[in-house]
Amino acid sequence: MTAMPPRLRAALAIFALLALVPPLAHWIGQPFLIVIATRMVVFAIAALSLDLILGYGAMVSFGHAAYLGIGAYAVAVLSRAGVTDLTLHLLAAIGAAGIFALVTGAISLRTRGVYFIMITLAFGQMAYFFFVSFSALGGDDGTALAARSTVLGQDWLRSEPGLFYATLGLLVLIFAGLYRLTLSRFGRVLSGTRESALRMQAVGFRPFPYQLTAYVISGCLCAVAGVMLANQSAYVSPSYMSWHRSGELIVMLVLGGIGSLTGAIAGALATVALEEGLAKYSEHWRLGFGLILVLVALAAPGGIAGLIRRLKGAPA
Amino acid sequence: MSAPLLQVRNLSKSYAALKVTDDVSLDVHPGEIHAIIGPNGAGKTTLIAQLSGQLRPDSGHVHYMGQDITRLPMAARVRMGLARSFQLTTLLPGFTALENVAIAVQAREGSSFRFFRAAASERALNDQAMDALRDVGLNSRATQLAGSLSHGEKRQLELAVALATRPRLLLLDEPLAGTGHEEATLLIALFARLRSRVTMMLIEHDMDAVFRLADRVSVLVYGRIIASGTPAEMRADAAVRAAYLGEEEG
Numbered sequence: 001m002t003a004m005p006p007r008l009r010a011a012l013a014i015f016a017l018l019a020l021v022p023p024l025a026h027w028i029g030q031p032f033l034i035v036i037a038t039r040m041v042v043f044a045i046a047a048l049s050l051d052l053i054l055g056y057g058a059m060v061s062f063g064h065a066a067y068l069g070i071g072a073y074a075v076a077v078l079s080r081a082g083v084t085d086l087t088l089h090l091l092a093a094i095g096a097a098g099i100f101a102l103v104t105g106a107i108s109l110r111t112r113g114v115y116f117i118m119i120t121l122a123f124g125q126m127a128y129f130f131f132v133s134f135s136a137l138g139g140d141d142g143t144a145l146a147a148r149s150t151v152l153g154q155d156w157l158r159s160e161p162g163l164f165y166a167t168l169g170l171l172v173l174i175f176a177g178l179y180r181l182t183l184s185r186f187g188r189v190l191s192g193t194r195e196s197a198l199r200m201q202a203v204g205f206r207p208f209p210y211q212l213t214a215y216v217i218s219g220c221l222c223a224v225a226g227v228m229l230a231n232q233s234a235y236v237s238p239s240y241m242s243w244h245r246s247g248e249l250i251v252m253l254v255l256g257g258i259g260s261l262t263g264a265i266a267g268a269l270a271t272v273a274l275e276e277g278l279a280k281y282s283e284h285w286r287l288g289f290g291l292i293l294v295l296v297a298l299a300a301p302g303g304i305a306g307l308i309r310r311l312k313g314a315p316a
Numbered sequence: 317m318s319a320p321l322l323q324v325r326n327l328s329k330s331y332a333a334l335k336v337t338d339d340v341s342l343d344v345h346p347g348e349i350h351a352i353i354g355p356n357g358a359g360k361t362t363l364i365a366q367l368s369g370q371l372r373p374d375s376g377h378v379h380y381m382g383q384d385i386t387r388l389p390m391a392a393r394v395r396m397g398l399a400r401s402f403q404l405t406t407l408l409p410g411f412t413a414l415e416n417v418a419i420a421v422q423a424r425e426g427s428s429f430r431f432f433r434a435a436a437s438e439r440a441l442n443d444q445a446m447d448a449l450r451d452v453g454l455n456s457r458a459t460q461l462a463g464s465l466s467h468g469e470k471r472q473l474e475l476a477v478a479l480a481t482r483p484r485l486l487l488l489d490e491p492l493a494g495t496g497h498e499e500a501t502l503l504i505a506l507f508a509r510l511r512s513r514v515t516m517m518l519i520e521h522d523m524d525a526v527f528r529l530a531d532r533v534s535v536l537v538y539g540r541i542i543a544s545g546t547p548a549e550m551r552a553d554a555a556v557r558a559a560y561l562g563e564e565e566g
């Protein structure tokens with residue numbers, strides 16, 4: 001065995017720190033911190049899923065929040081129908097997201113570069129307006145959930161620590177899976193295509209099936225984040241899938257550093273923390289957040305992950 | 317004589333008013349090294365691009381192993397054993413030299429829809445990739461990122477990748493350009509060794525190498541083949557001397 005790669009060590013450290021949040025929050029008498037931490041973990045899952053296609057596959061999707069929404073609405077629709085089981089919610093979310101990703105991905109991947117960004121944005125907006133006009137589920141206003149999902153018939157997710165640890169467990173699972181995937185044969189084809197599609201064709205690969213598969217996997221994983229987001233806020237609305245939200249997911253990746261998985265997690269945690277922190281001081285917090293992003297872009301290309309690499313003296 | 321491995325018939329391609337490939341017909345027979353020479357801008361790279369499937373010709377046909385491949389995509393041609401090296405190196409800069417070659421081995425060995433096992437731990441991929449690196453004299457640089465190699469080393473790696481696809485016909489676009497004397501000598505020896513296994517179409521400006529290696533030489537000028545024959549015939553051909561060799565030999 002060789003030494004553990006730094007990005008893996010960093011991710012494990014983040015997971016360990018996150019696991020300490022609930023007891024610490026109780027200890028210092030600030031239990032709402034668990035709610036914020038849950039949101040952080042939810043968006044870490046979403047950012048991870050986007051990193052697979054954007055960071056490893058160089059497919060810049062500007063409609064990724066659609067999958068958050070699909071996941072969230074899977075919970076709302078099934079709960080309405082009396083199905084409360086988390087596993088069924090996850091399966092339905094993954095199934096619906098997979099079909100949406102398969103169809104829209106197959107079309108989007110016929111384009112390149114800025115056209116790909118535009119067409120994924122268009123599909124994201126289509127999903128958004130579909131749910132806006134879905135009046136049975138509250139249309140524009142969305143709908144409140146009667147209760148959180150159940151696990152094996154138990155309401156373990158009702159407590160904030162319960163929901164937090166379940167979400168964290170999913171994050172660790174998804175990180176581990178993606179970590180293996182990016183090092184696998186499939187992962188090599190995906191990142192090879194990012195480096196040079198022409199070279200990959202010249203050794204005998206047709207990039208399309210690999211890119212489409214990654215696109216579908218990414219959509220399915222983001223829908224998992226959507227399921228947990230619906231549970232966290234006990235509320236579902238089309239605003240989850242607005243293009244602002246898609247842009248925010250990209251911002252998380254840029255902030256954390258793309259194409260390392262760990263950077264996506266760090267970027268999501270930092271973005272949610274900054275939003276919560278800055279929002280407390282000023283309603284103009286977006287301005288402050290924008291300034292921070294500009295500073296990151298200027299001073300730390302490669303995001304948080306790149307910054308740490310450079311502080312350690314390794315090549316970025 | 318055996319049936320040709322590659323048959324090109326009346327191939328034409330234009331960029332606006334410029335005829336880059338002008339009614340080109342030629343045969344490449346199994347086991348031979350067929351050199352294409354011609355001045356810069358003659359259309360050699362564009363010809364290779366059409367034979368490899370990177371570019372569509374406007375008209376004409378390409379047959380390979382008796383099959384019409386004119387409309388076949390590049391990846392499918394590679395899987396039939398028709399590989400190329402690029403004049404402008406086209407590598408995966410963020411991959412190591414070994415990984416650049418291993419991905420070519422991976423393309424022909426087993427499915428790449430494998431999501432779990434680390435590709436870097438697959439002995440079969442690494443061993444074959446290492447062999448190809450050794451063939452081109454680059455084994456000591458295996459763990460370097462392709463993007464950090466010197467220009468000459470990139471040329472060698474380009475060739476190792478093409479070899480790792482196990483080609484039956486190899487289209488080589490100026491493989492010696494930019495390599496040092498030592499590497500060029502090594503590569504010329506490599507081509508001489510390979511000729512029993514691999515048929516080659518060789519585009520090259522190094523006339524010594526061309527006349528040493530080639531069984532046939534075709535001369536391309538302004539998109540047209542103006543002469544074709546054995547190296548000795550080409551050396552003697554007045555039109556060739558005027559169009560091309562004249563400049564070289566003064």
Ligand SMILES: Nc1ncnc2c1ncn2[C@@H]1O[C@H](COP(=O)(O)OP(=O)(O)O)[C@@H](O)[C@H]1O
Nearest residue numbers: 331334336354355356357358359360361362363
């Ligand atoms: N994409 C393109 N658009 C327009 N002209 C091109 C293009 N590619 C090549 N050419 C022109 O075609 C001619 C042949 O180019 P090329 O095949 O690269 O020549 P060679 O490899 O023999 O030096 C040149 O005059 C070049 O400028």
Ligand SMILES: [Mg+2]
Nearest residue numbers: 360361362403
């Ligand atoms: Mg050329």
